[in-house]
Structures are given as C-alpha cells and as structure tokens.
Amino acid sequence: MEGSSAIPSPARARPAESAAVGVAAFTAMAAKAMQFSDSISDTADSVEVSVGFVLKLRQALELSGGSADNAGKILEKFAQNVASANNGSQGMIDAFNRIGVSTKELATLPMEKLFLKASDGITKLGDSVSITGAKLELFGKAARGTSMEGVN
Numbered sequence: 001m002e003g004s005s006a007i008p009s010p011a012r013a014r015p016a017e018s019a020a021v022g023v024a025a026f027t028a029m030a031a032k033a034m035q036f037s038d039s040i041s042d043t044a045d046s047v048e049v050s051v052g053f054v055l056k057l058r059q060a061l062e063l064s065g066g067s068a069d070n071a072g073k074i075l076e077k078f079a080q081n082v083a084s085a086n087n088g089s090q091g092m093i094d095a096f097n098r099i100g101v102s103t104k105e106l107a108t109l110p111m112e113k114l115f116l117k118a119s120d121g122i123t124k125l126g127d128s129v130s131i132t133g134a135k136l137e138l139f140g141k142a143a144r145g146t147s148m149e150g151v152n
Contacts, residue, residue, distance in 0.1 A: 043072040047079040048111045066146035077140030078115055082106055095137050099125065 040058075044051045057075065058068035085092035085106050093103055099121030101114065109117070122134045135143045 043075060047075045049075065049115070050112065053112050053115075061146050064145075064147035066143075070142035070146075073142040074139045075115070077142070078118070078138060079111060081138050082111070082114060095134070099134055099138075 040051055040054050044054045054071055054075065057071040061070055061074075062068040081092050081095070085096055085103070093106075096106055096118065097103075099118055101117055101121060105114065105117065118138055122131055122138070125131050125134060132144070135146075
C-alpha cells in the first residue's frame with residue numbers, strides 16, 4: 001500500500017466520532033466567544049461607554065502588566081465615583097478637581113471623555129505616590145500598578 005492509506009488514521013477509522021469531537025470543540029469555542037462578547041457588551045452598557053472603549057482599556061491594561069479582566073471593575077468604580085461626585089460627595093468632587101476635572105464636566109461630559117480626562121489628569125500629577133493614590137481613589141484597587149495610556 002502506498003501513500004497515507006497504509007497508516008491507519010483515527011479520523012479515517014472513526015470519521016463520525018472525529019467529526020463529533022470537532023463539532024463539540026467548535027461549539028465550546030463559540031460559546032466562550034459569546035460569553036466574552038456578552039461580558040464586554042454588559043460592561044459597556046452598564047457604564048455608558050462603547051464596546052470599543054472597553055476593548056481599548058482591556059488592551060491598555062494588558063500592555064501595562066495588568067489584567068484585561070479588570071477593565072470592568074475599573075470602569076464600574078469610576079462610574080460610581082462620578083455618580084457620587086454628581087450627588088454632592090465633597091470628597092469625590094475634591095478628588096476630581098485635584099486632577100483637573102470640574103464639577104461642570106462631571107455633570108455634562110460623556111463617561112468616555114471623563115475617563116480620558118481623569119486618566120490624563122492623573123498622569124500629570126507628577127510624583128508616583130500622588131498618581132497611585134489618585135488611581136486607587138478614582139479607579140479602585142484593580143488599577144494598581146497599571147497604565148491607562150493606551151486608551152487615549
């Protein structure tokens with residue numbers, strides 16, 4: 001016997017079983033992709049940003065040594081702090097003012113622009129202690145040791 005038919009192949013020996021395994025693997029991958037897509041979409045909807053913005057933040061976190069999975073936590077914490085400031089929390093108003101975000105901007109700018117302005121303002125604080133403190137205060141623990149620069 002010549003060629004590949006001389007050596008039995010599991011796929012040739014049991015084509016139906018091989019096809020079933022392939023279909024099962026593809027189905028599992030598709031289900032994972034749908035879960036990921038739903039998760040990104042849910043995060044974007046809950047904090048009023050675009051899916052593209054969430055994906056950019058995930059990438060920036062990953063490139064800076066953080067976990068892409070923390071993007072949702074960071075955005076949710078930031079949105080909570082914006083809401084607190086808009087509801088009159090003087091501590092949050094002061095925190096945003098320190099990084100150059102005014103009360104008027106908190107009330108009028110879309111969340112994506114607020115996030116970018118806050119991120120930019122934090123990087124301009126200068127010393128690493130102030131930067132870390134502002135990140136933790138406005139973005140939460142998930143932002144520790146990361147950079148949002150790739151989002152801009």
